[in-house]
Amino acid sequence: MKNMLLMSTSLSLSLFLLTPVQAQEAAEQDSFKGFEIEEISVTARKVTENMQDVPVAVTAFTGDALERRQINTTTDIGKITPNLEFTNNAPLAGNPNSSIIFIRGIGQVSPRANSDPGVGLYIDDVYMGQSVGGTMEFRDIAGVQVLRGPQGTLFGRNTIGGAVLLSTKEPGEEFxxxxxxxxxxxxxxxxxxxxxxxxxxxxxxxxxxxxxxxxxxxxxxxxxxxxxxxxxxxxxxxxxxxxxxxxxxxxxxxxTQTDENGAPLVFAAYGNNTDPTVAQSAAFFGAIQSIAAGCTDAYFVGGGGPGAVVSYAPGFDTSIFDSVDFIAWDAGAGAYVKTVGGPPLGYTAENTDSRCANNQWNxxxxxxxxxxxxxxxxxxxxxxxxxxxxxxxxxxxxxxxxxxxxxxxxxxxxxxxxxxxxxxxxxxxxxxxxxxxxxxxxxxxxxxxxxxxxxxxxxxxxxxxxxxxxxxxxxxxxxxxxxxxxxxxxxxxxxxxxxxxxxxxxxxxxxxxxxxxxxxxxxxxxxxxxxxxxxxxxxxxxxxxxxxxxxxxxxxxxxxxxxxxxxxxxxxxxxxxxxxxxxxxxxxxxxxxxxxxxxxxxxxxxxxxxxxxxxxxxxxxxxxxxxxxxxxxxxxxxxxxxxxxxxxxxxxxxxxxxxxxxxxxxxxxxxxxxxxxxxxxxxxxxxxxxxxxxxxxxxxxxxxxxxxNYIGNLEVSPRVDIxxxxxxxxxxANTVEIAQMDGVTTIDASIAVQPQDGNWQLVFSMNNLTDEVYPVSGNSSLTTGSGYAEAAYARKRQWFLSLNYDF
The missing domain is CATH 2.40.170.20 (TonB-dependent receptor, beta-barrel domain)
Known part of the structure; x- marks a missing residue:
């Protein structure tokens, strides 16, 4: 229902934008070409062919089509290409220029050089071997081709999911x-x-x-x-x-040179053991740090066999150990000790004590x-x-x-x-x-x-x-x-x-x-x-x-x-x-x-x-x-x-x-x-x-x-994309704390104005018109000793004003 409402709203907006254009529509201009079905050339088989003649599932866009749809970066391609996921902020990288590319459910999330991408990225026929650098601006792009499915014959290894081919503009005949x-x-x-x-x-x-x-x-x-x-x-x-x-x-x-503050990662969850009577290894890093900070609702005991001493901060209520069957008082050691073998164990309560590492930091x-x-x-x-x-x-x-x-x-x-x-x-x-x-x-x-x-x-x-x-x-x-x-x-x-x-x-x-x-x-x-x-x-x-x-x-x-x-x-x-x-x-x-x-x-x-x-x-x-x-x-x-x-x-x-x-x-x-x-x-x-x-x-x-259409001597082109x-x-692991758990509908809108001679163009546009909040990538270590989960979200609603001039 929500998605239908958003789509209805966007269509209503498009009609609102178009109404004044139609009301003031001028006489047909001789030079007006309007829209047409383009013949698009692709190189999916290493030779230049008409896309409609190639028995390959390929989606292709010209540079003009990308500009018309306000596709400005590689991460935008997924919005207009079915079964393509292209996002950034790969786990571990800490660099927003890292990329995650999946086609038809096949790709790779790791940005490290020891693992290969699952989708090949090519620029002017050159294979880009690393995922960092795959997130880039479309500044001088002549076209984009998305080849789906394994491309193991002509493009080789690391195209198991498919390939994304970018081509840049050729030099012109005149200055x-x-x-x-x-x-x-x-x-x-x-x-x-x-x-x-x-x-x-x-x-x-x-x-x-x-x-x-x-x-x-x-x-x-x-x-x-x-x-x-x-x-x-x-x-x-x-x-x-x-x-x-x-x-x-x-x-x-x-x-390309970048110098930035880092990836927009935020706290998603912390995998605390909220029951002190349960032996749990996850998130014991936080228990150690909490004790060091003076948190009185945390304990830690190291790994290995029985006898490890339990650590806790002064003020901790040790009576809780009376109901814990894997911790006991050792009179000889004068301390509480672990009575079983196994990994390290940790516990930190959920509270608002700033000395405690827990979910309050979300x-x-x-x-x-x-x-x-x-x-x-x-x-x-x-x-x-x-x-x-x-x-x-x-x-x-x-x-x-x-x-x-x-x-x-x-x-x-x-x-x-x-x-x-x-x-x-x-x-x-x-x-x-x-x-x-x-x-x-x-x-x-x-x-x-x-x-x-x-x-x-x-x-x-x-x-x-x-x-x-x-x-x-x-x-x-x-x-x-x-x-x-x-x-x-x-x-x-x-x-x-x-x-x-x-x-x-x-x-x-x-x-x-x-x-x-x-x-x-x-x-x-x-x-x-x-x-x-x-x-x-x-x-x-x-x-x-x-x-x-x-x-x-x-x-x-x-x-x-x-x-x-x-x-x-x-x-x-x-x-x-x-x-x-x-x-x-x-x-x-x-x-x-x-x-x-x-x-x-x-x-x-x-x-x-x-x-x-x-x-x-x-x-x-x-x-x-x-x-x-x-x-x-x-x-x-x-x-x-x-x-x-x-x-x-x-x-x-x-x-x-x-x-x-x-x-x-x-x-x-x-x-x-x-x-x-x-x-x-x-x-x-x-x-x-x-x-x-x-x-x-x-x-x-x-x-x-x-x-x-034309209003006087100006060509006016409004557009809505959903x-x-x-x-x-x-x-x-399908970690729900970092996942996009609900369907997300985003709406982009733009209106472009240019004169009949076409040497300049003014564009006003908005992305994420309905101000949706949704994650685009995430990383989870909730089940380990570090116990963290982090996520990156898309920017909220944005507006843009562009002026283009040809000479």
């Missing part, structure tokens, strides 16, 4: 450019400038610079720091050289009580060389060479309380190199691609952790050394004018290496595990195939099969010395795989005024890399098998040149079919076949209505 400025809520200040500079007829260049600053929206009550702020600058340069009609060279450079979704160091920064730059040579009308050779460096930091107070329960300080620096060679062939009845791919990366992570159980700091340092190569080919044969068959295969070989250097700073020479290179080779052969039939120029049906895999690796979050048995259980994790059958259709109907595309799919997902916790540390372990079935449908309707209606819906039915029994390993994250996969809402939907997301969990 000119664009300047865009934007102001808005929370002291938003944004400027972008792009200029095309043709050097000669053969050499064209384009340069851009963009800066954005915006105050944070989560207040630290301790010092007034505003978390979740934005302060980034990006510069790019692109040169395109065409020495002949059949040879093109593109050189790209980009550099300050709501836009404030927190943390006092630990916070802050984040990032420097991300890269260069790529893309060369294409047409050997003939049928054969093209292509080379894509890239080098990138990524350095980032993230400091976070994970417990968001005045106590030192768990704080992290992440400092990462790394580089990657990739080389891809392609040969494409195209004739009247056959087209295909043959390629080789090589990738290597080295990332040094310096992770320092403050744990509430010890006075010294803990080191989780790790160096990742990975390399991979692959050979692939895919061919499409037109059996008849209407029937086509496609098949592809890829062989991948990768080496995953880890050099841990992990210790307690109180004794840095005592390593938790031997400091050396741990290395493992993974290989995979993945297949894909499809058949499509075109009834006519405007309607095609297809069926496809695809496979994908995401590499294994090495865990690197040890905080105690490890035995050989523990390393056998926790050190290494294996790859995961997905196989998908898909059927769908693509259609342009009603004299090309209505586009309707839809697909249904059935996915087997095996050896899932779930996040478990043994103590406070997160580990990736292969612990399950799942099934994910669903569908997507997308519609674009242009009933007249003045109106456009765009809509999409996605449905996911996921089930965890098998869970490996890990109870003997001491992991504490409860996962069962009753759980749902993270970032897998059952229903996603979007609806956009736009109108355009987005809905069903209940969504953010971890495999």
């Amino acid at each position: 000119g450019g664009t300047v865009k400025t934007r102001v808005g809520t929370d002291n938003l200040r944004q400027i972008f400038a792009g200029v095309d500079v043709p050097i000669t007829d053969e050499l064209k260049t384009r340069f851009t610079m963009g800066h954005k600053s915006q105050d944070g929206y989560v207040t630290r009550l301790y010092d007034g720091t505003k978390l979740g702020d934005t302060n980034n600058t990006t510069i790019t340069a692109k040169a395109v050289y065409t020495p002949s009609d059949n040879f093109t060279i593109k050189l790209n450079f980009d550099h 300050a709501g979704p836009y404030a927190n009580n943390g006092t630990g160091p916070v802050g984040s920064s990032m420097e991300n730059w890269g260069v790529s060389l893309n060369m294409a040579y047409d050997m003939s009308d049928a054969v093209t050779l292509k080379s894509i060479t890239s080098y990138r460096e990524l350095n980032w930091t993230g400091k976070r107070d994970a417990d968001n309380t005045p106590f030192t329960i768990l704080h992290t300080d992440y400092d990462s620096s790394g580089d990657q190199f990739s080389q891809e060679l392609q040969a494409t062939y195209s004739s009247d009845i056959m087209k295909g691609v043959v390629g080789l791919f090589y990738y290597e990366e080295e990332v040094v992570d310096i992770l320092t952790v403050a744990l509430g159980e010890r006075e010294s700091l803990d080191s989780d340092n790790n160096t990742v050394q990975n390399d991979a190569w692959a050979a692939f080919t895919q061919w499409t044969y037109d059996i008849t004018d209407k029937l086509s068959l496609t098949g592809g295969i890829r062989y991948t070989e990768e080496n995953k290496g880890s050099i841990p250097d992990q210790f307690d700073y109180a004794d840095p020479d005592a390593k938790y595990l031997e400091v050396k290179l741990y290395e493992e080779k993974y290989t995979a052969t993945t297949f894909s195939g499809s058949i499509d039939y075109r009834f006519n120029d405007n309607f095609m049906v297809y069926a496809s099969y695809s496979e994908g895999f995401k590499g294994g690796g090495w865990n690197s979050s040890f905080n105690v010395p490890q035995s050989a048995e523990a390393l056998e259980n926790f050190h290494q994790f294996d790859e995961e795989r997905a196989k998908t059958i898909e059927v769908g259709f693509k259609s342009d109907l009603l004299d090309n005024t209505l586009r309707l595309n839809a697909a249904a799919f059935f996915t087997d997902y095996t050896d899932l890399q779930f996040v478990f916790r043994a103590g406070p540390a997160p580990y990736l372990l292969n612990a399950g098998k799942a099934s994910i079935n669903g569908f997507e449908a997308e519609l674009t309707w242009v009933p007249s040149e003045n109106w456009i209606i765009e809509a999409g819906i996605g449905y996911l039915d996921d089930s965890i079919d098998e869970v490996v029994d890990l109870s003997g390993l001491g992991v504490s994250t409860p996962i069962s076949t009753d759980n749902s996969l993270p970032f897998t809402p059952e229903i996603q939907a979007n609806l956009g209505i736009g109108y355009t 987005s809905y997301r069903d209940q969504t969990f953010f971890d495999t």
